[in-house]
Amino acid sequence: MTTPRVSGTLETLSRGVRAVPSLRQGIGFTLFLAMFGASGRVVVPVVIQQAIDHGLNRSVRGTTQMVDVALVVKMCLGAAIYLMVASIAQRTAVSRLGQRSESALFDLRVKLFQHIHQLSLEDHNDEQRGSLVSRVTSDVETLSQFFSWGGLAYLLNGALMIIVAGVMLVYDWSLALLVIFISAPLVYVLRRVQAKLIAAYDASRLANADLLGNTAELVTGAETLHAYSAGAVFGARVKTSSKIRGDRQTKATLIGALLFPSGEIFGAIAVSAVVFVGLWRGSSSGLTAGALVGFIFLTYRFLEPIAELTEVLDQTQTAVSGMRRILGILSIPAGPPPAEFPIEVGHQPLDIKIDNVTFFYRPRDGEVRDENHAVLSHINCVIQFGTQVAIVGETGSGKTTLGRLLSRFSDPTVGVISIGGVPLNRISNESLREILVVVPQEPFLFSDTIAANLRFVIPQASDQNLIDAFTNVDLQDWFASLPAGLATMVGQRGSQLSAGERQLVALVRASLINPSILILDEATSSVDASTEVRLTRALDQLSKGRTTISIAHRLSTAARADRVLVLDSGLLVQDGSHDQLVDQPGLYSEMYKSWESSHNTAD
């Protein structure tokens, strides 16, 4: 079981270092400093040994002969200086490791931001957003935790154990081997207890998450619970999860309480063995009283780091799996790839050509692409500059996908979409986003002011530019009604505005770019009547002199368009003006009839 995991771990680590080369910088010197720093920790036992053997030797209570105070003082002075230097070395090593790892992790974060922003929209769906966010936040955090605790423990304790083991071997190799031999099972026992402990803590973390989730519902759902007098029932639910959390935490504490005694008992056994063997062998084997006493102290020092080191092993696993998840994200190919030899396309009257376009979703791991289930197949169409086009179809007909391909949020699997004869994937991203603007179905607003949301598009725009933009799309009256004008805060995701008002802001934002092509993904939810009037007015203004392609959910939009494209199961089944299509037998006239009947007032 261990072999594949270990190789996986090493591979992940080396891939990680390749992804963030700055991790490796200066690591050699840091290691050297750490070793030197750790050597400071054995100074005290060595000094005690030396003092007993050479300074205080054979001094028995009541006799004063042979106590060489001057030698002891000299040794201690030397030791104090060594200690100071070692402390500085250790401090530098810790600080260096921390700084290097933090700046490497910063690099990693920026790399992730960049990469994730470039992932295609398919990789950005609602279910995956949480995990994308946690890649950049909590997964990078586990690495940071690792470097500031686990990595540090490896560095300091590892160095300490090596130095102590070395010194012990120099003192008396057979006693040293004895200590190492006795300590080996401790590693096993500690691992067992720790595995149990981690399982117990995981269980209590889950219970804690439950508790927090239930409390959050109790608080955010307070109005509903009050309206249905259900507070007591849900309050009891929180209390139950609080009890479970408490019980599990208590259990974890109990298991944790076993960790210390294991170390303690092994320590006692190891020291006892050293004492017994040391005494039994006596001075005939070259052992001195001082060496034996020093050895006892060294044994304690040798065992100290074992507990911490084994504890760190699990943190290592956590960090490695965090790293693995991060590398997983980095290995997802970026969305539509940037053009290799980008072509600039200027603001000219340009036609759009959709040439034999077919689209399949990229199969997920282990899935086989089903050739019979193309989202779009063999779409051919030319859209003249300045045309108002509406794409209609039922849910799942492929109209949203066609909108995405036209916006170059994805590339067609087969076929080419071109603007003014240049394929979309050869146009530089900057110039594409200047000539073509997308207004999404649920226009996203940042939790900031109206002005900041507009400047998101053109950072250097002046206040007057922004106000003019409202006037240009006939929204000056709405602008005047905003409580703080440009400084009005829109709230999270624009929640201070109604859905319709968010669309108004999105239209103003799009108008700032002054694109030749406008792609509108119509909202499905209803908008209150006065905003609806404003939206229609703003859209009329905005579509003047441009090609407008609406992914239409409301057939009133289709009725106003110059040309209607009707999609059915990924096929372009009808193409013509509303007036032509509405009287033709076919999907469009059916859709229109049922839509019309549901929109009549009253019964």
Next chain:
Amino acid sequence: MAGAAVFAICTVGSSWLLRWIIDEVVITRFDTNTFSLSQTLTAVGLLIGLSLIRACGVVVRRSFAGRAQWRTAQSLTDEVVDVIVKQPPQWHRQQSTGDLLTRAGVDVEASVAVMAPLPYASSVILMMAIAAVGLITTDTALGLAATAVFPALIALNVLYQRRVDKWFDIAQGELGVLSAAVHESFEGVTVVKAFGAENRETERLAIIASRVQNARIEAIRLRSLFEAALDFVPNLTNICLVVGGAYRVRSGDLSVGELASFIYMFTLLVFPLRLIGYALSEMPRSQAGFDRIQSLRKSPIVEDPRSLFTHGSSSLVLDSVSFGYDDTNILFQNVSASFTPQSFTAIVGYTGSGKSTFVQSLAGISPIFSGSVTTADQSISFVFQEPFLFGTSVRDNVCLGESFSDEDVDWALRIAEADFVQALPQGVDTVIGERGVGLSGGQRQRIALARAVIRRPSILILDDTTSALDPNTEVKVLRNIKSGLPKSMVIAVASRPSLIGMADQIMFFDQGSIHGPTTHVELLIQNESYRSLMQAYEEPQESEVDSK
């Protein structure tokens, strides 16, 4: 506490044992070169025995401390929950959600965090007292010198925790900012891509990430400094003890074994001292958490508006009621109206005219500030515009703490046109919400509707509850309610003509005044403002008529 005492005594005992072993066993063995098996076995036996007792002490101490800590946490959480449940919505609106969650989560944990190291800390203090006496009686001068280092080390530890924690807290705060910004940036990725702003966004996030990084580096820098100092000071003290010890041994006041045990005892105390420092530095945080919980617990329970309703009339009667957001922000005064049983009233008006607040006051979810509300009984079901669903099964969401039969649940879901529930993986037992199946706005609204109708209330109030449904389904749902709950009075905030068309009477909210309840036709004739609102509703339809 018994465990703590055992631990303290054994720890000090083990250093005395060490002294005896060095003085009487080791030195004697090497000086006289004779091996005494019995003495050696006694030494080894005592070493192991003592550590066994010490280990047991630790287990007992820690398990009791753990139990006490989490029992306390549980009762604190219960108290917070009781307050949250008892307070009515108007109190909740004045609290921040995050704040309340902090009380129940972080504050409770902080309050009890200090309890875990407490028995240990007390055992360390006991140990220090015994050790100090031991050190001083062994050698007064050296003992005094060594014990003087303890308070200094504790102070250094407390200072360390406070200084370093400050930076870790800053880093934690910045990390929160970063998470929020990252979430927002990824959520708005369509906009980011639509305007080619990928690089600008990366730069913006990098600036926040660099603040996290800087705070961390500062914390690490400080920590490395303190760690080195905390290692250096006891080590240096040890060396000084060797020097001092050498003088005392020469003068014959101290044996080598006593010196070694002296140093061992000192070393033993260094690590526990760090924990005392930790406990001391945690104290203010614990206190602050505990104080926040207490202030929440002592906050007066606001009166439930529903408890002020009078009963007796079969109609819903408002008598010169004033309502609004709060008592300084009253929207309407002296509103009197009467709704007869089985009537269907549509509440119509422009956005922000106070319709929602009005219907919430009718349901006792928002307070009224004067006047009286009389109803037949308590049975009012209110459906919010943005329904709140709990992260549990559809069934639990519909029943919401009461028990209803399967038939009732099916019936309610049918009335609400929530047939999509049958298609969910486990039907009505499918878990929905954050940790379950995601639902669309319209699906959420229909489950919330089922929750209201299953109670067969005498008054059903809908706050624009069908806004996310398509007009076809909306009409179906309202027809189902009319036929399924023939005895219920329905009051619905309406934003679509189809719903207005179904109502018996309309209440029209205009800037600052309320008209009706009266009929649609009456309002069209009499009220200019109502007419123009109705025209605005009709407009999208007119454009179709034009194009035909």
